[in-house]
Amino acid sequence: MTLRLRIGFLPLVDAALLVAAADTGIAEAHGLSLELLRDVSWSNLRDRLHVRLLDAAHMLAPAAIASTLGIGGVTAPMVAPILLNLNGNALTVSARRFEEMARVAQGDLADPAVSAQALATLVSARKASGLPPLAFAAVFGFSCHTYLLRDWMALAGVRLGEDARLEIVPPVRTVEALASGEVDGFCAGAPWNTLAVEAGVGAILHCGVDLMPDLPEKVLAWRADDVERRGEAVARLNAALIEASRWVSDEANWPSLAGLLAAPDRLAAPAALIEAVLRGDIVQGGGRPLRQVPSYIRFDAAAIRPDPAHADRLLAAMARAGQVLVTLDLTERARAVFRPLVAEATQMKF
Amino acid sequence: MTSDIKILVVDANPIRAAIIEEGLREAGFSAIVQVSETKGLVAAIGQHDPDVVVIDLENPSRDALADMFQVSRHVRRPITMFVDQSDAGQIEAAVEAGVSAYIVDGLRKERLKPILQTCISRFNAFAKLREELDEARSQLDERKLIDRAKGIVMRLKGLGEDEAYALMRRTAMNEKRKLADIARSIITAAEVLK
Known part of the structure; x- marks a missing residue:
């Protein structure tokens, strides 16, 4: 019997496995009928999952941890029996700030230590002349974007939240916020960085993979209690996503995948731009050539296997950002988010 | 209070x-x-x-x-x-x-x-x-479509208003389709054959 599942997602390239499973017949072959529901905020996805208006949701890995641990005012325990991708983010600054950084850079801006030092120079110069601090945007407080920004700045001693402001801006508004000068830079997933470059308002400084390689970005989140209760549904969806991972990892399928993702009810973004992201052909802006970034975003089988070690890495980043004090108990509970129990129970092959 | x-x-x-x-x-x-x-x-x-x-x-x-x-x-x-x-x-x-x-x-x-x-x-x-507002709006849109199609039928078949409307109703019933769908087909056909 076919199982119907409602899955919420935000319009981002890293929803690729969900879209591939739903739109190529992979889900049907695994006895599933997937209804993908596009949403506008991570908070909505978390809440709709919590009250079971959704069966599963596209979720930021750190948000799944925060929600499980109850940091941030909400306790909604989640389990991620599978990841949706590793990497996929980039750090973009406005064209104007890029020029300023290029002027003061001592070395190649492609080196994160050099670019962070250039930022530090800008920050102190602004402080000295009484200008307001620079503002950087992430799309959610508990996100890899926040940690990438924070750890990059920390390379040169710039403190996010103190020396530079942190603003939370929804992905759909990042390009506009950069263009209007509301923020000086942002860290977000695809396709927003390349959209900012194409619009001529931004330049990509670094890709996530340059700063913290193989960072767990999005997971497929279920309510923790549903993972136990609905083992069959979880196992089928996991199997479908593993097959989708195989399909998505085959270069020959990238044009069709880009077409599926570009659809109005999916990302509603140009297919050519999405395909370039899948290929790792990243436009940089700032007068620099196209850059080929291997593993810009990873959807392969090894990438989507849940691993409790992901929790350790993210908790450490959360602690550095001052969001949590790590304890042994907290670590155990965070690790449980990535417990591949279903995969083990069904001897799933990743 | x-x-x-x-x-x-x-x-x-x-x-x-x-x-x-x-x-x-x-x-x-x-x-x-x-x-x-x-x-x-x-x-x-x-x-x-x-x-x-x-x-x-x-x-x-x-x-x-x-x-x-x-x-x-x-x-x-x-x-x-x-x-x-x-x-x-x-x-x-x-x-x-x-x-x-x-x-x-x-x-x-x-x-x-x-x-x-x-x-x-x-x-x-x-x-x-x-x-309700959306529904009212779509009903209004359908009304406009039907009127336009009726005009086409009147012109092409030399029928009066009531006869043209009755013909469309009959067609819709025979084909088990909505009157608005029939109207849409008539308008499309008329545009193609123009």
């Missing part, structure tokens, strides 16, 4: 915001502030120091609002409506209706109940209103 609880309503839709405000006033809450844009939200929170913030789920800036509460020095630590899991039914009704609420820690949770209840019923009433 009026309550001294300060409520900030964040809603991009001014009509719905007005409907909610009216409902809250009827329920005895008088300290209500409306904000339609998230841009001025930090300032509004600092200025009004609300006990409760109500936000519509269609607003993509909801994540920013949640974060603002984490870091803002202006507010005591707020919590969202479902930290307290005791009333799962109401929480579900709120999310389904498309509304979320944040309460400042310290406010007794039972005091949120009537506020949330009012918002839920007003959100649902507004959704119904919008649905």
Whole structure:
């Protein structure tokens, strides 16, 4: 019997496995009928999952941890029996700030230590002349974007939240916020960085993979209690996503995948731009050539296997950002988010 | 009896915001502030120091609002409506209706109940209103299509208005299709054959 599942997602390239499973017949072959529901905020996805208006949701890995641990005012325990991708983010600054950084850079801006030092120079110069601090945007407080920004700045001693402001801006508004000068830079997933470059308002400084390689970005989140209760549904969806991972990892399928993702009810973004992201052909802006970034975003089988070690890495980043004090108990509970129990129970092959 | 609880309503839709405000006033809450844009939200929170913030789920800036509460020095630590899991039914009704609420820690949770209840019923009433409006609009559109198709039939077949309409009705019934669909086919055909 076919199982119907409602899955919420935000319009981002890293929803690729969900879209591939739903739109190529992979889900049907695994006895599933997937209804993908596009949403506008991570908070909505978390809440709709919590009250079971959704069966599963596209979720930021750190948000799944925060929600499980109850940091941030909400306790909604989640389990991620599978990841949706590793990497996929980039750090973009406005064209104007890029020029300023290029002027003061001592070395190649492609080196994160050099670019962070250039930022530090800008920050102190602004402080000295009484200008307001620079503002950087992430799309959610508990996100890899926040940690990438924070750890990059920390390379040169710039403190996010103190020396530079942190603003939370929804992905759909990042390009506009950069263009209007509301923020000086942002860290977000695809396709927003390349959209900012194409619009001529931004330049990509670094890709996530340059700063913290193989960072767990999005997971497929279920309510923790549903993972136990609905083992069959979880196992089928996991199997479908593993097959989708195989399909998505085959270069020959990238044009069709880009077409599926570009659809109005999916990302509603140009297919050519999405395909370039899948290929790792990243436009940089700032007068620099196209850059080929291997593993810009990873959807392969090894990438989507849940691993409790992901929790350790993210908790450490959360602690550095001052969001949590790590304890042994907290670590155990965070690790449980990535417990591949279903995969083990069904001897799933990743 | 009026309550001294300060409520900030964040809603991009001014009509719905007005409907909610009216409902809250009827329920005895008088300290209500409306904000339609998230841009001025930090300032509004600092200025009004609300006990409760109500936000519509269609607003993509909801994540920013949640974060603002984490870091803002202006507010005591707020919590969202479902930290307290005791009333799962109401929480579900709120999310389904498309509304979320944040309460400042310290406010007794039972005091949120009537506020949330009012918002839920007003959100649902507004959704119904919008649905009816959409339906009325599409009926009007269909009416226009049918009139246009009728004109084509009258011209091409040399029929009177009533006869043309009857012919279309008959065709729709025979083909088990909606009259508006038949009208659409006639218009398309007429354009192709022009």
